[in-house]
Amino acid sequence: MKSVIAENLVKTYDKGRVRALDDLSLDVEEGTVLSVLGPNGAGKTTTVRILSTLMRPDSGNAQVAGIDVIKNPEKVREVIGLSGQYAAVDEILTGYDNLVMFGELYHLGKKQSVLRANELLERFSLTEAAKRPIKTYSGGMRRRLDLAASLIVKPKVLFLDEPTTGLDPRGRQEMWGVIQELVKGGVTLLLTTQYLEEADQLADEIAVIDTGKVIARGTSDALKKQVGGERLEVVVEQTHVAKTIEIVAAVSGNKAALDEGLRLISAPVSTGSAALFEVLKALDSAGIHALDVGLKRPSLDDVFLSLTGHAAEEKKVEVAEKKRGRK
Amino acid sequence: MSAVNDIAIITRRQLLLLTRVPEVLIFSTIQPVMFVLLFRYVFGGSINTGQPGGYVQLLMPGIFVQTVAFTLAGTASGLAEDMKKGLIDRFRSLPISQSALVIGRTLGDSLLNIVVLAVMGIAGYVVGWRPSAGLGNVALGFLFLLLFGYALSWVGVLVGLSASDARVVQNVSFIVTFPLTFLSNAFAPTTGMPRALQYFAEWNPVSTMVAACRELFGLENQFGATAGSFPSEHPLTTSLIYMVVIMVIFIPLSLRKYRNYAD
């Protein structure tokens, strides 16, 4: 069963001048994790806001847990948890106050709200900071508290918009751990990210989006295959480059590429470690000592590059500037 | 009723905020008290009121109204802050009554007004303010003030939700509120103003409110060019009409804005 279905979503801003979502469709199988991967301005937040009832699309349909998001937003709110891109908790109140307040707004009653707040604070390692105002929290703590607030009543579907953006590597690791725990608990999760590694780590399936469209989707492995399988890479001394190109091309059956600066010769292969073995043997009998030999699986960066024609990071600056200009 | 419950929780949050940042409460009372003292001692000597008890009797209703008028700014900037922090998104994604957040905020701001008015009343008393009317009328005057603040608070909701930036909200609210409070009879009789301004001042809701409070507190109102006009003759009725009109217009507008604010 699909827990989340979005069909042909279109959303424009600025009276149609900005087309944030351009016929975007996606779905998430119950109990699985879909990562929506895209650079700045791709439409991730817009997608999450529509699915979590904060915003209506210009056109298109969406269902969450079988409930129509546009016709029945109240019902949808009962089954979802949302942790937006920027931690949405009351800075002035303490972590404890925040969670109790949200518990009461979920109609848990005072006593249950207090119990649940303490439980969540414990689980997200925030017990020590519970009685401090949020404004004294680090970015990672804030993020965890925000996530805790979206879990007060166990949601069927959880939306996390860039849960680790702005966190340091340790904070990111912690957050990944927390998310993996949640997933084990059986929640359906839609998570957006700009980090290819994060999608790779956490998601069952990845939807790559760019300029408001899904440009590819599938498992991490499938996406990598789509870009081409593994590449054989050899680094040699300058004097051996020409000969090595011949050898690699022969083993691969394809044209070999050369990165002159690195003296790195590479070519796609389909036979995996057999190709590696073959090339080592050929180099050996040619008397060439390879400085480095390896099989490289394509990273999601490669996936992005080959799908969009631009690197995931490249666009960041431009869009960030555009945003600043708008403000 | 779960909506009532939701509203109560939001209102309580606002009070909790006040206890966590007592500065807010302190400064929202210090400012009007300062106004009381400044006007009382700076202008009090030079404005001849022709009223028993001196300038402070006229001044207090004026300052009360001015203070509650600034509820507009308070509500607006509070909401703008919540929006900036993305907090409104969280509230809007909860299975709660969608208007609870704004209703709770307007009620919370009115509760704050009660405290502020009480402190000002005491300060006024200390510097010689003695309403000559009975307790019932004085209480009615304060009720009027609270209601006026509440009505304006809904204008603040719309301003707060419409503005793109919390600082803009401050500026907009002040640009709206300052001329209204000064182009009025709040601090000085309107008789000295140019004729056109006198008409504006007499019809200004701030003036009718001030006149209504003066009447309730047992003072006689003075009028210039506009003597005999409806607002001067019936300040209480006029004020009440203003408040109802403001609420009838701004409550639905604000609630609609809140529901659709992301679209």
Ligand SMILES: Nc1ncnc2c1ncn2[C@@H]1O[C@H](COP(=O)(O)OP(=O)(O)OP(=O)(O)O)[C@@H](O)[C@H]1O
């Ligand atoms: N309120 C708005 N008004 C005008 N344009 C907007 C608004 N919100 C978003 N946009 C534009 O819509 C597009 C998609 O924005 P969105 O926030 O969904 O992207 P995103 O993938 O979440 O980006 P990021 O990684 O920066 O969070 C961008 O071009 C953005 O500039």
Ligand SMILES: [Mg+2]
């Ligand atoms: Mg975003």
